[in-house]
Amino acid sequence: MTEQPGDHLSTIIRLLLQVGKISRQQVEHAARIQTKLTTFTPLLKILKDLKFVADQDVRDTLRTTASPVRIGDLLVELGYISPEDLEAAIRIQKESDSQEKLGRILVKHNFIDEQLFIEILSIQMGYSFIEPSLTNIDRELCDRIPKTVMLTHNFIPIKSDDRAVRVAFADPLDHEAVQTARRFCGEGIVPVIAQIRSIRKTIELLTEKKAGKALAMDTSTVVGTVNTIILEAIKSKASDIHIEPMEDRLQVRFREDGVLNHFKDFPREIVPALVSRLKIMCQADITEKRRHQGGRILFAYDEGQLDLRVSFFVTIHGEKIVLRLLNRKQELYDLQAIGLTPRMLSRFLEDAVYQPSGVLLVTGPTGSGKTSTIYSCIHALKSPQVSIITAEEPVEYVIEGVAQCSIDPKIDLTFEETLRHIVRQDPDVIVIGEIRDTYSAEVAVQAALTGHKVLSTFHTEDSIGGLIRLLNMDIAPFLVSSTVVSVLAQRLLRRVCPHCSVDAKPTPVQIQRLRTTVRDLDGAAFKKGRGCSQCKQTGYRGRIGVFELLVLDEPVRTAILERRTSYEIRTISINQSGLVTLLEDGLVKAAAGVTTIDEVLRCLPILSPPRPLIELRRLAGE
Ligand SMILES: [Zn+2]
Known part of the structure; x- marks a missing residue:
């Protein structure tokens, strides 16, 4: 009984x-567009994007059909x-015995x-969607x-202009609920659909309003909530926490492996107390609610302490808060790994890291x-005979035996000021x-000229771009070529994800986008994750670094001195300096x-066609 979505x-x-x-x-027009798209897009979606058809049309049509x-x-x-998402969800449904609805x-x-x-469910069932509120x-x-009756059956009557009484149900197909609603609101009700959460929340608000109960959360709850959020983020090795007030709730998400994942929703009422709590923790101004603010939190817990950088950003629904987790214990220390x-x-160790x-x-x-x-390099260089000093904004991981300075413009400890003093500290x-x-x-180049080793980062797409950027910063070509x-x-x-990986053949579109050929990929064993409980159904687990190492040897130095274009430097690096x-x-x-x-296509710049895999493997030394 396998039916194709088609x-x-x-x-x-x-x-x-x-x-x-x-x-x-219109259908033919959409079909023509579909064939030209590189990623599969359903025909109905294209028709919708072209505004040939609206959700309401689909809803009306589905309501009248048998x-x-x-x-x-x-x-x-x-x-x-995506069709893959649907497959994964159906698989979860089969694997669990709970009979849960898809x-x-x-x-x-x-x-x-x-x-x-x-909203989509409302289209499918032909009922209108509504967001109940007071x-x-x-x-x-x-x-x-x-x-209690409304809470048991999850419905609530909605104000109506015409004579028909509209009632919002979490599930309009729940026969018992509809019967119960008819008993109280009359036979001629018009069912509409709403989120179960909003129905229950509105009923509760109604009750609370009546009882005259204050909506303010008590502070001990908020302190506990904030601590729980941070501890959970540490536990799941998240790099950032996003706390976002929405119209009807507070959403908390964690960035894990570079991707945002939903953590939990909280009632909207908690927002003012939670924002104040965080502002107190990071010494921000709690009376200021209309301007963006920033701050730091030193969070102590059982296994140590953690530095958090906090940003408050004013949105139409209130302040969105992002906490970046710093000083995390990192396992990435080893360059080999x-x-x-x-x-x-x-090459990196000999020609770069270990160069004096x-x-x-x-x-x-x-x-x-x-x-x-950079931290891995510091780790490789660290020894009792070497003096290492840093200027970072801010210090992200603490390394023992290294003099790390965290830039803090708030107290006038600026980058410039720190760099001025750093060379007087006699560092290696x-x-x-x-x-x-x-x-x-200039500081970096000057320090290198006087015999120091300088490690730094740059915000550019690729390695050649880093060189060009330096030249564009008015650093003379001979200085760049002699110091970098x-x-x-x-x-x-x-x-x-190793727990659910299966073989995956590249599609013709993928091969075309990679600018390669089937023959050049000979010997490849591509894989993808099907999605399992170990990887939260994403098919991915953890991350791997992908690199492009440009070593400034004679051909590249000459090219810089001759002020060649980035394209020419790139070609020279690939052909003469072994750049991969x-x-x-x-x-x-x-x-x-x-x-x-998919990850390769999503994350990497495709500037020139790759060489055949067999040659690349030889270059990699595998
Ligand atoms: Zn998996």
């Missing part, structure tokens, strides 16, 4: 055609979940936001129904693991958190089944 696609489209909501020309369309297929067709599974495992799901419910009717291929690792002086740059966008790599190794202006670039020893560009790609590009390194790792082609 079978149903034609069902809905056929129905829409039948009732005249769309024309044949042939039911399954909710999962509808979600796929409207483009809200919809609940999709929501519970974060395939789809609950509110959105209910302002749109029928108070008079509510007063006549015992609250960050994912450099054998040959790249030995010179500038070593690590580049990449935010979240690409630059800082971790200087770590500059990030080169972001001409001044810090190497530029390492990097990204973090998600690792395939980010794309090529990613491809080698995907071909070994460590990460996926």
Whole structure:
């Protein structure tokens, strides 16, 4: 009984055609677009994007038809979940014996936001969707129904302009609930659909208002809540906590392995107390609610203490708070373990890390693991005979035996001020958190000229871009070519979950986008995760570094002195200096089944076609 989503696609489209909501020309037009898209997009979604058809049309059509369309297929067709998501959810449903409805599974495992799901459910069932609140419910009717009855059956009467009484149900197909509502509101009710959470919340608000109960949360609860959120984030090795007030609730999400995952929702009423609590913890101004603010928290717990950088950002629904977890205990310390291929690792150690002086740059966008790599280098260089000093904004991990300075402009401890003093500290190794202006670039180059080893990061796409950026900061080409020893560009790609990985053949579209050929991929063993409980159904677990190491040897130095273009420097590096590009390194790792082609396409710049896999493996020294 395996049905392709495509079978149903034609069902809905056929129905829409039948009732005249769309024309044949429109369907053909959408189909033409579909063939041109590189990623699979359902036809109905394209028709919607083209504004040929609206949700209301689909809803009207489905209401009048006898042939039911399954909710999962509808979600796929409207483009809200992928066919793979649906497969994964069906698998979870089969694996668990709980008889849970597919919809609940999709929501519970974060395939789809609950509110959105209910809206789609309303399309499928042909009922309108409503968000009950104290302002749109029928108070008079509510007063006549015992609250326990409404809470048991999850319904609430809605104010109505015409004569028909509208009642919001969590499940309009729940026969008992509808019968009960009829008893209190009359036979002629019009069922509408609403989130169970909003129905219950509105009933509770109604009760509380009556009892005159204050809505303020007591402070001990809030202190406990904040502590729990932070401790849970530490436990799940999250890098950031996002606390976001929404219209009807407070949403908390954690960034884990670079991706935001839903943690928990809290009642909206907790927001003022929680924001105040966090502001007190980080000594921000608790009376200021209309401006963005920042602060720091030193959080002590059983296993140690943790530094958190806090940002309050004013949104239309209140202050959104992001906490970045710093000074985390990191396992990435060992350079051997960050994912450099054998040959790249030995080159990096010999030609860059262990060079007595010179500038070593690590580049990449935010979240690409630059800082971790710098820390790994510090770890490799650290010894009782070496003096290492850092200027970071802020210190992200604490390393014993290293003089780390956390920049804090709030108390006028600026980057410039710190860099001025750093060279007088007689260091062997200087770590500059990030080169972001001409001044810090000059300090780095000057320090290298006077025999220091300088480690720093840069915000550029690839390794050559790092060099060009330095030149654009008015650093003379001869200074760049004589001080910079190497530029390492990097990204973090998600690792395939080892518990659910299966073989995956690249699609023609993927091969085309990678700018390679089937023959050049000979010998590859691509994999992907099917999704399991170990990886929260994502198919990924943990991350792996992908690198591009540019070593400034004679050909590259000459190219810089001759002010060649970045394209020319790139070609010279690849042909004469053994440069393996980010794309090529990613491809080698995907071909070994460590990460996926999707991750390679999502994260890596594709500047030139990769070389054949067999050659890349030789270059990697594997
Ligand atoms: Zn898995």
